[in-house]
Amino acid sequence: MNGFRLLLPIAALSLRRRWPAFVGSFVALALGVAVMSAAGVLLNTTMGEDSLPGAPSLHKLVGFMAAMAGFVSVFVVSSTFAFAVAQRRQETAMLRAVGATPRQVRSLILGEALVVALAAALSGCATGLAVAPALASWLVDRGAAPSGFRAQPAVLPLLLAASGGLAVALLGAYTASRRAGRVRPVEALDEVAVDRKVMPVVRWVASIAFLGVFAYTLRTFISMPASMMADPQSRDPETTPQWALLFDVMAVLAVVLVAPVLVPPLVRLFTGPVPLLPGAAGLVARQNALAAIRRTVSTATPVFLVIGLAGSVVGGTVAFSDAMAAQGRAALRAGYVVEPAAGAAVVPADALRKLAALPGAELTTAATVRFDGLALPDQQPAPGRPGDLPIPEDGLAVDGDLRTAWNLSADDGSLEDLHGRTVAVSSDMAKVFGWHVGDTLNARLADGTQEQLRLVARVGHLLPQLPEIVVPREAVPGGPTVSVAYLGTAAGPEQVTAALDGTTARATAGADWIGARNDRTTENGWIAMLAILGPALLYALIAIVNTMMMSTGDRLRDFATLRLTGGTRRQVMRVVAAETLVVVATAAALGLIVTLLTQYATVLLIENRVLDTGRSAALDLPWSTLAGATAICLALALVASLIPARLALRVRPLDLANARQ
Secondary structure (H helix, E strand, C coil), rough: HHHHHHHHHHHHHHHHHHHHHHHHHHHHHHHHHCCCCCCCCHHCCCCCCCCCHHHHHHHHHHHHHHHHHHHHHHHHHHHHHHHHHCCCCHHHHHHHCCCCCCHHHHHHHHHHHHHHHHHHHHHHHHHHHHHHHHHHHHHCCCHHHHHCCCCCHHHHHHEEEEEEEEHHHHHHHHHHHHHHCCCCCCHHHHHHCCCCCCHHHHHHHHHHHHHHHHHHHHHHHCCCHHHHHHHHHCHHHHHHHCCHHHHHHHHHHHHHHHHHHHHHHHHHCCCCCHHHHCCCCHHHHHHHHHHCCHHHHHHHHHHHHHHHHHHHHHHHHHHHHHHHHHHHHCCCCCCCEEEEECCCCCCCCCHHHHHCCCCCCEEEEEEEEEEEEEEECCCCCCCCCCCCCCCCCCEEEEEEHHHHHHCCCEECCCCCHHHCCCEEEEEEHHHHHCCCCCEEEEEEECCEEEEEEEEEECCCCCCCCCCCCCCCCHHHHCCCCEEEEEEECCCCCHHHHCCCCCCCCEEEEHHHHHHHHHHHHHHHHHHHHHHHHHHHHHHHHHHHHHHHHHHCCCCCCCHHHHCCCCCCCCCCCHHHHHHHHHHHHHHHHHHHHHHHHHHHHHHHHHHHHHHCCCCCCCCHHHHHHHHHHHHHHHHHHHHHHHHHHHCCCCCHHHHHHCCCC
């Protein structure tokens, strides 16, 4: 205890005189807590808002946003605090040499980290409260939230964000302080020179565990057990890209944890030709990156997060969009889709009569029907168990042969039997509720009408353009009004347009109709992805600047040594630029690795959950996104490293060598 008291003045003096060394840690944690608290406030606001239009989707969207913000913040904050402690290994070695025990060293470092983390957490919460309304307004403007959605400040999200940030910061500092505390006094100076044993057993175990979770998550989404499919949004192809974020994150976790093992060979690969080049700048940069692996990994982590997440998420979103469009085009048999014109609610009867008179016309009409319940006679609602009965959802009442409009595959039964009082459902819905072909289901319509329908088919693959329940029109009392019609005809586009002239209906070529629907789905998907990833990626971009500035500030004496041994300012700047380029290239390679892994997983998911059996999806990497993300990261990293280095080199080499570290 007395020894710790003797170190208290040292800690106070260190915080007062070395405050620039703690700025990077403060900024990283403050921004991390700000992002987490803003997302947490929005998530808390969506609680209990199920009565608002679109609120369930909004709640999940904001939940994903909060999870992604927390995920990125954890890695950036822990990496930054660990790097800040590693920067002080020479000082720690000197304390050990003059008699400080490992426990005293750990206490000193954790005490400093706690003071910085508390100040950063408070600042982050205040910033988060200011950012949350802007995020809510952005969601409303993009149509992802109802017009009345506003961020409501709450204490619990702020406490969770602050306590989580504190825990991560202290854990990162504690891990690094244990490494510093284990250094024996006689080995202290040698330990400062080169990083050794940068991949402990715990990190190996965690990396393998996350890789296992990645494989398990992917397998679960492919097989989709009934417990998962009980939620209609889980089995909806349009929401699959959002759920795919789960295994994307697991892959990123696995790669970032094993980064200390992957970085050295990648650095050697990218700098292999350096010894053959004239000048020593490249060689010095190569050796710096290899000697200080922890510094290289810490500076590469936010760059990797930006490139890896951008490549994985953008690649997955594009792949799902293209696959759903291709599946829709292959499934739609009708040459034209007829819908009400702008301002109209139904397709009028006179338009249908004119279309039916066209040469070789095959007309199938459909109407949207609201089902409040659909179940076996012995199935009863059970409070608190949402999987026991389907939640209310829309179905389709078809007049005509659905097979002339859509090419749908039935896993069991046949759509040929879809006439009279019958029903066809998706195979996923049948699996959830235990329905089989031949079962009689009690149907309750929105107006309270009760009907008994015989299940005649289980349709294999879902289509975003069709609901999960299809019934013949005669099974719905009252004859619902036509909301869409599918037309196959030998007539040309001019004849079809002429037939609808003067009516409140419009016809769209089938391929164009699928394209327009897919464009709307894709736009909604991009809004969701931007909402989920935007705050996290912006934070990671800021973290790139922060860690690069920390790295440059840690190397003042290195710059002085290079100057005193004859290096010019321009040569030192070349070393800094070359090392930054190596770090970004290494991070880009790691991002490519994780994108390859996630894109392969996406292809497997698409082939099993989106496309018909026997159809395959191509592995196509988002090269433009990867290149763009890499270019942005490189530009930020160069600016954040070269400007501080240029300012530092204005100082005389001897003064720079004597500067406080």
